[in-house]
Amino acid sequence: MPTNIILRIFFSRCNVPESVVMAAILRKYIVVGGGVAGGYAAREFVKLGLQPGELTIFSKEAAAPYERPALSKAYLFPDAPARLPGFHVCVGSGGEKQLPDWYAEKGIELKLETEIVKADVENKTLTTNKGDIYEYGTLILATGSTFLNLADFKTPGADAKGIYYLRDIGDADKIVEAIKASKGDEAVVVGGGYIGLELAACLTMNKIKVNMVFPEPCLMPRLFTPELASFYERYYEGKGVNIIKGTTVTAFEKDDNGHVSKVLLKNGSSVNSTFVVVGVGARPLLAPLKGLIEEEKGGFKVDASFKTSNPNVYAVGDIATFPMKMYGDSRRVEHVDHARKSAMQAVQAIKAAEKGEVVDEYDYLPFFYSRSFNLSWQFYGDNVGETVLWGRNGAAASESKFGAYWVKDNKVMGAFLEGGSPDENKLIAKVAREQPTVNSTDELVSGGLGFASKI
Incomplete structure (x- = not known):
């Protein structure tokens, strides 16, 4: 029996109106988000018996899912830099590299450069920015996070040319071009966390003088104590990085072409620079389902299988606030390791439920890492x-x-x-x-x- 007919029968049993079914493209499964979690979810679906035509993945990016941590590390190296297709998922965990053709071979519709602009959880439909309407049986939200932009904080001059952020491969390419164009100018890295540390290392490796600016009393304050951070601060200073801590950026000055020329700091000092990279945190991307399902602690509240308050919607990765079994509380974790594992957990739970079975609850051990120099x-x-x-x-x-x-x-x-x-x-x-x-x-x-x- 053709897949579309099977799906029509499936949706009729779910009491979906015929008018909606007729107007929509039917899919048994839809994943919104083509990042790390989306790629690992696809692999798990295939592993557990996905049939051609059952799954569509929507991604705002132009590239098939890839291992995002590479962007702040090897992608910016001066020698033998990482490039696609070398780090498509799932190589980050030792798995098969899922090239764009892999999705077609498995019967998965991969809709790149496509954004979901509207969701209707009652009728289980999604509308794309291209006007297409898709009907899902089960939806997995894997939209991840985006960077915090200093313009959001109304920092004067934050819209200047020469100020960069890093979240996707397009951002990384802009930084690569800025590195190539740098002619001995000093760079400013705003932020003393993961992104700040790794970007400062990469820029230094490219023979760019780096000034790191952050408001906290030490590097990586969410994890490091001052004693622990002191080693890394001395190490970076030994590599030529100028660490300016305990202050914030108050404004950026521009030249006549609208390009950044100077970074003004709250402590009264300033740094002349035409090259600024900002890494001051991220925020989860809850659209377009924000307000449609229950939220908690900045993310969508899910159970140990990553099911949300809507039984047909799952949320994984950065956007999920999940029960942390080890510690008896609920947390939202922004990390690639959790993105991979939560996506796999959700797919396993979905497939088990179809057979009337259940999977073991998610028992995550928090894990963080960094590599630089x-x-x-x-x-x-x-x-x-x-x-x-x-x-x-x-x-x-x-x-x-x-x-x-x-x-x-x-x-x-x-x-x-x-x-x-x-x-x-x-x-x-x-x-x-x-x-x-x-x-x-x-x-x-x-x-x-x-x-x-x-x-």
Whole structure:
């Protein structure tokens, strides 16, 4: 029986009006968002028995889903930079590279450069910016986040030419061109988090003098303590990066051509620069379903299978506020690891429900990492309680290995390691997962990585 007829029968059983069905393009599954989560959802659907014509993926981007972390790392390298098709999903987790032809071969409709502008959850329809109407059986929202723009904060001059942000490959290409056009001018990186650190490293590798500006007292304040951050600050300064902390950008001056020429800071100082990159955070993209399904903590509230308050709609990745089983609360996590795993969880739950089965609830271990220069760190768990550093006496060396544990109520809640091997990183992940009891923090200081090896 043709797929469209099967789908008409399916929708009739769901009490969808015939007039709506006749006007819409019918799909059993629709994924809105062609980023990391969208690509991993596609792979999981195929793995679990997707039939040709059942799935459509909508993406605002021009490229098939790719591993977004590459953009702030290898994509900007001066030598042998990463380029597509080299980092299409799912190579970031060791899987098959899903080139654009892969989707067609699997019978998946991949609608690039297409945005959903209207949603009707009652009739289960989506309208694109091109005027097409699609009817879904099950919808997965994987719209991710977008960068915070200084223009949103009404920063004077934030609309100047020469100010860049990084979220997609188009943004990365603009930064690459700016790097090529740079003639010894100093650059300003606004922000001291992940994006700021990785972009500052890449620009420095391209022989550009970098000034990092951020309001917090140290780098990566959401994770690093001042003691932990001090190593990275010294390391970056040793590479020639000028760190300006504890202040914010108040305005940008422009030249006669509307190009940025100077960055004015709240502390009264300024930096002459024609090249500015901003990384001050992100916000989840809830449109076009914002207000149509229940929200919590800045995202769509979902259960352990990523089902929203609407039984036909799932939300994954950055936009999902989900039950964090390990800690007994609900959280929204912006990270590629969660984007991958939550997408897979949602698809598994959808396919299981079709057979009257259920999947195990999502049991996520928070994971964050970064790579810049010759540095590479990983963190697992929850950074709550007392921070216990180990190995810091030798941390002035460029290739030193050191770490930290976070202890609350005599339990190790989080673990951090700089310079670890894959096996060593697995050890600290196990510590964060099992939350071992410690009688004294002295055993963590003296044991270091050895403590993790005994768990």
